[in-house]
Amino acid sequence: MSKQTVTIPLPDGRTITLESGRMAKQAGGAVLARLGDTMVLCTVCAGEDKPADFFPLTVEYREKYYAAGKIPGGYFKREAKLSDREVLACRSIDRPLRPMFPEGYTREVQIICSVISADDKHDAETIAIVGASAALGLSHIPFEEQVAGVRVAGSLDGTFIINPTYEQAEGADIELVVAGSATSILMVEGSGFEISEDLMVNAILAGHEAIKGIIKGQNELISKFTVEKDVFVPAPIDEALFKRVEAVSQSLLKTVFHIDYLKKAYYAAVKKVKGQVLEALAAEFPDREKEIGKYLEDVLWRDMREMVLTEKRRIDGRGPTDIRPIEIDTQVLPRAHGSALFQRGETQGLVVVTLGTKHDEQRVESLVGETFKNYMLHYNFPGFSVGEAKRLGAVARREIGHGFLAERALAPVLPTSESFPYTIRIVSDILESHGSSSMASVCGGALALMDAGVKIKAPVAGIAMGMVSDADGSRYVTLSDINGTEDHLGDMDFKVCGTEKGITSFQMDIKLRGITSEMMKNALHQAKEGRLHILGKMKDALPAARELSKLAPAIIQKQIPVEKIKELIGPGGKVIRGIQENAGANIDVNDTGMVTISAPHRGNALLALKMVNEIFAEAEVGKVYKGKVKGITTFGCFVEILPGKEGLVHISELAPQRVEKVEDVVAMGDEFDVKCIGVDPTGKIKLSRKALLQDA
Numbered sequence: 001m002s003k004q005t006v007t008i009p010l011p012d013g014r015t016i017t018l019e020s021g022r023m024a025k026q027a028g029g030a031v032l033a034r035l036g037d038t039m040v041l042c043t044v045c046a047g048e049d050k051p052a053d054f055f056p057l058t059v060e061y062r063e064k065y066y067a068a069g070k071i072p073g074g075y076f077k078r079e080a081k082l083s084d085r086e087v088l089a090c091r092s093i094d095r096p097l098r099p100m101f102p103e104g105y106t107r108e109v110q111i112i113c114s115v116i117s118a119d120d121k122h123d124a125e126t127i128a129i130v131g132a133s134a135a136l137g138l139s140h141i142p143f144e145e146q147v148a149g150v151r152v153a154g155s156l157d158g159t160f161i162i163n164p165t166y167e168q169a170e171g172a173d174i175e176l177v178v179a180g181s182a183t184s185i186l187m188v189e190g191s192g193f194e195i196s197e198d199l200m201v202n203a204i205l206a207g208h209e210a211i212k213g214i215i216k217g218q219n220e221l222i223s224k225f226t227v228e229k230d231v232f233v234p235a236p237i238d239e240a241l242f243k244r245v246e247a248v249s250q251s252l253l254k255t256v257f258h259i260d261y262l263k264k265a266y267y268a269a270v271k272k273v274k275g276q277v278l279e280a281l282a283a284e285f286p287d288r289e290k291e292i293g294k295y296l297e298d299v300l301w302r303d304m305r306e307m308v309l310t311e312k313r314r315i316d317g318r319g320p321t322d323i324r325p326i327e328i329d330t331q332v333l334p335r336a337h338g339s340a341l342f343q344r345g346e347t348q349g350l351v352v353v354t355l356g357t358k359h360d361e362q363r364v365e366s367l368v369g370e371t372f373k374n375y376m377l378h379y380n381f382p383g384f385s386v387g388e389a390k391r392l393g394a395v396a397r398r399e400i401g402h403g404f405l406a407e408r409a410l411a412p413v414l415p416t417s418e419s420f421p422y423t424i425r426i427v428s429d430i431l432e433s434h435g436s437s438s439m440a441s442v443c444g445g446a447l448a449l450m451d452a453g454v455k456i457k458a459p460v461a462g463i464a465m466g467m468v469s470d471a472d473g474s475r476y477v478t479l480s481d482i483n484g485t486e487d488h489l490g491d492m493d494f495k496v497c498g499t500e501k502g503i504t505s506f507q508m509d510i511k512l513r514g515i516t517s518e519m520m521k522n523a524l525h526q527a528k529e530g531r532l533h534i535l536g537k538m539k540d541a542l543p544a545a546r547e548l549s550k551l552a553p554a555i556i557q558k559q560i561p562v563e564k565i566k567e568l569i570g571p572g573g574k575v576i577r578g579i580q581e582n583a584g585a586n587i588d589v590n591d592t593g594m595v596t597i598s599a600p601h602r603g604n605a606l607l608a609l610k611m612v613n614e615i616f617a618e619a620e621v622g623k624v625y626k627g628k629v630k631g632i633t634t635f636g637c638f639v640e641i642l643p644g645k646e647g648l649v650h651i652s653e654l655a656p657q658r659v660e661k662v663e664d665v666v667a668m669g670d671e672f673d674v675k676c677i678g679v680d681p682t683g684k685i686k687l688s689r690k691a692l693l694q695d696a
Contacts, residue, residue, distance in 0.1 A: 004224040008217035011162050016127060016214065018134050018221050029139030031221070033131030035163060037119035039067075042131030044139050046230075047108030056108040057098055061089040061128060067118040068367040085366060087400045089113075089125045093132055095509050096147045096179035096186040100136075104234040109141060118367040121165040126151050129179055130214055137222045142232045146222075147186065148214035149179035152207040156199065160206040166368065174199060176506075178207030182215045185520070186510050191408040194458075194502030197524040205517060241285055245295040248280045249273060253300055257307050260317035263346050263434045264387070266485065270300065301489050308468045309475050315485060316345075321526060323463075323481045323533050328541035330451045337549040338452025340542075342444035344534075345483060346434035351444030353452040355552040356423040357598035358588050374417055377410065377426040379403030379441055385433040402438035403428070406462070409442045409497035409505035410449070413457040420454065421555050421596055435483035436464040442497045442505075447538060453548035460504055461534040462497035465523045466490040473516065478523050480530040494520075496527040500535055554602040556609050558595045560616065565589055567644065568615055575615065575644055583608035615643045619676045619685045624692065629670045637666050639674055639687055647685030649674060656694050 003021040010016065017034040024030035027043040034040075047056075063086060065072045065079060072079055082090070093113060101109070113128040129149030136143040153164040153172035161168050169175050176190025188204055252273045261269060277296055278289055285292065307313055312320055324345030333339040338353035362373040379402045383390025406428065414424065426448060428441035439462030446460045466486050469476035479486055487493055491512045497505040508515075560568065568589060569576050576587055585599035585608035595612060599605040619625075619641065627639035627647075636650040654665045666672075678686040 004221060006217050006221045006224075008214050011210065014163070016130065016163075016217070018131065018217060020134070020138055020221060020225070027135075027139075028141060029135035029137070031131045031134040031138065033127040033134070034117075035127050036122040037117055038115070038122040038124050038127065039117035040124050040128045040131050041114045041116050042128060042135045043112050043114075044132065044135045044141060045110050046139070046141050047110070049107050052106040052108075055098070055101060055106055057094065057101070057111070058109070059090045059094040059097070059111045059113070059132075061086050061093060061113045061115075061125075063115040063118070063124070063367050065367070067115050068120075070367065073365055083364075083366065084400050084404070087397050088404055089128065091397060091401050092125055092149070092177055092179070092187070092189065093129050096129060096149060097132060097136070099186060099511060100144050100147055100181070102142050102144060102232050102234070105142060105232055107141075111135070115367065120368055121167070122163070123151060123166070125149075126163060126177060130218065133215075134218045134221055137218060138225055138227055140228060140230050142230055145181045145183075146215045146218045147179060147181055148211040148218065149177055149187075150207045150210045150214070151175070151177050152190075152203050152210075154199065154203045154206070156195070158199065158202060160203055162207065162210040174203050176200075176203060176207070178204050178211065180208055180211050182212050184510075184512075185508075185515055185517075188506065188508040189405075191412070191505045192503055193412045194499055194504060196502055197521070197528060200503055200506065200524065201517065201521055204520065238291065241281075241288065241291060242295045242298070244281060244284065245277060245292055246299050249277050249296055249299050250303065252276060253303055257304060257315055258313075261315070263484070266315065304489055305468045308477050308479070309470070312477065314479065316483060320477050321480045321529065323530055324483070326534065326537045328447065328538065330447055330542050335551065336452075337552050338448040338450070338454070340444045340447035340451055342440050342447065343432075344436065344440055344443075344481070346432055347430075347437050347440050347483075348432035349428050349430050349437060349440035349444045351426060351428045351441060351448045353445075353448040353454070354425045354427075355452060355454075355549065356425065357553055357555060357586060358421070358423065358596060359586060359598070360423040360425070374423045375407070375411065375414060376424070377403050377407035377428065377441070377445060379406060379428045379430070379438065381430045381433065381437065385430045385437075402441065405438050405495060405505060405507050406441040406445060406497075409460055409462055410445050410456075412504045413446075413460055413499065414449075415455055415457075421557055422454075422552070424449070424454065433484065435485075435487050436462075436481060436495075438462065439464050439495060439497070443534060443538060447542055450542050450545040452552070453546050455545050458499040458501065459535055459538050460497055460499055461531050461538060462495060462505075463527050463530040463534060465492065465494040465496065465527050465530075467492035467494075467515075467519065467523065469512070469519075473512075473519075476519060478519070478526050480526055492523070494523050494527070496524065496531065498528075498531055500532060554599050554605040556597045556605045558597070558609065558612060560589075560593045560595055560612075562591070562593045564616060565591075565593055568595065568612065570644065579608055579611045579643070583611060587612070611643060615645075617642050617645075619645065619647065619679055621676050621678060624673055624675050625687075626671065627674045627687070629666050629668055632662050632666070632668060634662065637662055641674065641676070641685070641687065645685070647674070647676065647687040649687045649689055653677070653686075653688040653690045656690055 005019045008016040019032040028045045030043045115124045126149040133147040153169045154160040154174045174192035179187040256269045327343040329341040337355045364371045430437045442462035466479040466482035494508040584604040588596045597608045625641035627641045631638040638646045640646045674687040675691045677688045
């Protein structure tokens, strides 16, 4: 197999290069994707053809530290647990590829995307999607249509950049990843600064235009090789058995669909129907329970969707645009800085805000360097939230993904670190779940921030949209605020978060072979109506941010001249350490001279501020100071009256009477009041103890 290469132009003249036939030749398919000096090796392999009830697709995205000329931190000096960034990339690669495998395909497939070269300009995530799709196209694994992904950065004037550099993306009003086939959009994920629905759609369409050209390049590469695909034949349907299951179950299911059940009652009713069907067909079709159960699921899936399409009725009795009942409580936890209990239908999130100091920032090590995060949102989904006994272990990929979506939704409305110098941690513990738990985290997060006294720009709400459609898309219904069953049985999961003004975060997954722009526009505008309804409920519960929590640490900032920084720090950090120890506070100073004082209590912070101010204070003639003896000579003693500032008390100024020897009156470390009686032109300070004793 000889090396083959194709070059794919981007709109701004840069190129994506796809290469195969040189690396990893024993893999089922292997492609080296490159943009700038960022390179990702994408490989795919299939396991043994073993019977399974699901499609065991696994996607791994790994960043090799050598790619950026770095050695990993830590004791073992090798790549270990996946970072959150890597986990999120795994999910972004998986989601657009999964729908392109044949329905019913159950052979194990593993995709590994390894970042083997990383420049400081280009993100590797989107070219990993491209490389993985091309590798699947070159493999023997059935894969029905090539897929590509691009990152889009845009501004409010409608200008868009495809696969922007890190610098170009930095100031963008909207940034998103779009993935799709040549004919349709499969996945969208991104964030914006209160952008309009129309701008979001235009950004997605701009990304899709670029995707078409990239897929053309993939097909060109694939055409250079002889590829023999495995022939996959779905398991045949036993029409006789299916018709009997249909005949027995349809009327029973119709009754279930038209009762407004809650989650547990609905599943119990479906389970009862399954038992009735199995019992009715046991004699006629012995030992066929598994097939009967599968066909019953097929009938349920088909008939539930038909009910939505024809009757515009959902399984819980709602219409397509109806939002589930909402209940909100704030100030739920007496010792937390901010807390909210957000309930929508049968989904409940306890969301808690903790305010910390600069020392609580999270250090993030990546290929592009070390950074610090002063805002984070962590999402937890315990088994009891869905009535399951699930072992507590490592954070799942789904939890990381949902947390990141909610984190991005709230980021645009947070105050700047200059105006609010706190580290913010939000924790969303899902206590009940029946769909849209990540959106409950967004709503609860905004309320908890306001409860803690964080002056956010505007409240943010999130809503999950769904869709049910015909196979040809001739009929479809968009559903607002989908529950868990609708997510499972529907065609789309489109999460949209934002303020009254615009969108701040979004994520769309499609189970079909794509979605048209008309469907997307309808979903976005219906989502806006639902979002405004939810924001109204949130405003009723908490109209505005409270005062800053009294339990939060005290933080005071002071600007000092840059040339005075060394004076504050002192030799070997002596001065700043002394203030911290004496005041019981932490002090940080940056290169611009911004001093940040933090302490558990405001009194400690104010004491530290007083001591900082004293460092830069000048001695005033006639003012009395509390001083400490720092040095003794034959002609007097040196007394520190301000941090780092000492003055001389001449032997003649120690006492009203004549003093023969300084040590007769004072000793090292003595503290007493002194009066400033002069400052000479060179800044030397003259002090008197005698003047105060005479006045007394």
